[in-house]
Amino acid sequence: MQNPRSIREKTVRDAKAGLILDAALQVFSQKGFHDARLEDIAAAAGFSKASLYNYYEDKDAMFLSLAVREYQRVADRLEKLPVGEGTFEENIKATLSMIFSVFGEHFSFLLTLSNFRMMNILSLGKLEGHHEQRLEDLHQSFFLVEEHFRKLVATARDKGETQSELSDDVLAGFLGSMIRGVLFDWKLKGTMGDAEEETRRVLVFLKKGMDFAQRS
Amino acid sequence: MQNPRSIREKTVRDAKAGLILDAALQVFSQKGFHDARLEDIAAAAGFSKASLYNYYEDKDAMFLSLAVREYQRVADRLEKLPVGEGTFEENIKATLSMIFSVFGEHFSFLLTLSNFRMMNILSLGKLEGHHEQRLEDLHQSFFLVEEHFRKLVATARDKGETQSELSDDVLAGFLGSMIRGVLFDWKLKGTMGDAEEETRRVLVFLKKGMDFAQRS
Amino acid sequence: MQNPRSIREKTVRDAKAGLILDAALQVFSQKGFHDARLEDIAAAAGFSKASLYNYYEDKDAMFLSLAVREYQRVADRLEKLPVGEGTFEENIKATLSMIFSVFGEHFSFLLTLSNFRMMNILSLGKLEGHHEQRLEDLHQSFFLVEEHFRKLVATARDKGETQSELSDDVLAGFLGSMIRGVLFDWKLKGTMGDAEEETRRVLVFLKKGMDFAQRS
């Protein structure tokens, strides 16, 4: 695997696998899991349907791999945001802004899918034994995102910026709800909306809801 | 249609049609539109698959009829809530409480389905010509629910109970988001949670977020 | 069966059975055997689908009974036409005229149906054991019609009105072909055409084709 030849081959292979996921993202987002036909994905990726099986063992694997990739992208970016420094309004603003502007579309995919399929996938265990590693990765990403929200709230409380009677967990949950709410609305409307303006509105509401110190 | 015989027959028929929708509610909620097999619904309703067609012309009709029924149930109850009287905290509390406790499960169905199917149904127009009346009814119910939220906010502002800089529409949207957020979480967790406690938490957050007068 | 009560009941029953066949004639003619739904026939007859089974054991029985009735009507009328008297041109003309004008529509039904179903019915024997009597009746009617054509030709030859080298059977066959040809064309065109004019044309052709003495 260390020799140049192997490296090149792996690189090309990964690139192609990525192209397939890009296509899958489009199709899954538009049609949902079941209505998404492999032929659509293949066409969007520039492959034949049969070729997909050179990269993913089956449709579930494609869906899961995509979910992992997209969630990890969000988690990675969130992790890089500094939480200990700056106002917490700034932190939350950065978080909202990032999610809305950069990952809006992708996150929306996860939102959509999680609804009707993720739960089956994550709980019904129909996939266990086939996709254990991917499930593990996905859970990890879920945890990271939630953890980020929790840290945001906890830090705010540490710094005395919120005196809300609600627990950190509950507040973190509301934060997530607001974000999902916006993405949900976008999906219903079929268009992404103005990320900046949306960020501002949510911020206004959040600061009040979370009992932020009235400095802003 | 006025004679007792006809009335009895229609009543029985409607009751059976209702049983089928009850079964459909379960199956659609669990599996989503595409994974829901008519055989499952028939079995859950105590009918044979073919019998369903005595009551609904096709799968789409069943889904739409169910959506209409559930949404109208919500809309009907919301309409009966007094909005002009009492504190607005009380009004919102009543709204939240009603939705969470009474319609949690059903609303969750609509939430689930809307995600990946409703949009197609409502926009792609694949169904127009076959289900126009049902679509009309559904839109009407959608409107009523949204309108209720808007009225809640508007009345609060009229009475000077909120001075939020955000527009009524935006605040009504956030209210909807919070509600959907809770239901969404319940769905993800697979259990309904404590409606009273959830109502209280949301209320705390909402009142602050909406800049309610600090009397409570 | 002799008492007035029984007679009245049987009369009513037969009348209803006839109504059903009338309806079946319409529907079978328009749609053919398979596309004809019992529900259509029932509706056209003013009964419910289930009621048909009080008069005919199954769909095949309805079809067969109808075929028998229609064919016998033709056969009965043909039998009443005098063959021994008058010119044979007159006889043929009377035959053509009768078939075209009076039984055009009904005969067309038989033509249509015989094509794709009669053969199965008459040969495949799927129906034997269930419908033996009806099959017997139908065959008898077939025979009568063919026999009439043969007699027409034979008498013509006896009287020296034709010296065709072709056998009576062949000529009778051609006569039948010409008739079916006209009815077939009517069916293809979807309209009945002018019976008188059609009779005249066929006559002109037939007389020549059959080597009629050149008196007319």
Added chain:
Amino acid sequence: MQNPRSIREKTVRDAKAGLILDAALQVFSQKGFHDARLEDIAAAAGFSKASLYNYYEDKDAMFLSLAVREYQRVADRLEKLPVGEGTFEENIKATLSMIFSVFGEHFSFLLTLSNFRMMNILSLGKLEGHHEQRLEDLHQSFFLVEEHFRKLVATARDKGETQSELSDDVLAGFLGSMIRGVLFDWKLKGTMGDAEEETRRVLVFLKKGMDFAQRS
């Protein structure tokens, strides 16, 4: 499409599509459109039912394609028959002989099907939008066959070989009727009969019926 690879592939594909039509010809001829099950056709062609859909979009497309192919075969052969040269008895003989001997079986298929299905297909327009090109091709073939009959008659009249008072159209119609009559009888009997003998008989009758000059 010009390179050998593509050509070979297209050839193989067309050959398979042809096999399917061959199988369809058998099954449709025996059972008619509705009774013909795709499974039968698939079995007769050596494919699985689902595979048929690689070649034809649905059952209607298979039926229409078959009709087009068969009718075009007839039309193509008829077009190659010289009409301007030789006696018209020879021309008609050639036409009859060709149709009876070579296309008897296939034409019989069209005869059969046209009766109860073609009319729906050609008129009810249920298929328009899906199969426009095929319908166009089919109409064209219909026209060619009829035109050939008309030309036969017209040329005969030009050469003074017939003085029939009947119009060319009517005579061409009768010619068609006689041909269909023979094929119809064959179908009813379930066997093809002797083409040569049948040709002779029809010829004898036709020549007289059409007032051919008494040279033969």
Added chain:
DNA sequence: CATGAATGAGGGTTCATTCAT
């Protein structure tokens, strides 16, 4: 006798998956 309702059997169609080239 009439009928609304129920259903088994069966057909057309779709699609993820496999395989030979």
Added chain:
DNA sequence: CATGAATGAACCCTCATTCAT
């Protein structure tokens, strides 16, 4: 590795037939 082609397994839907009222 890529792909056209093949297919089994479902699923939706139809309809003749049966049954209880």
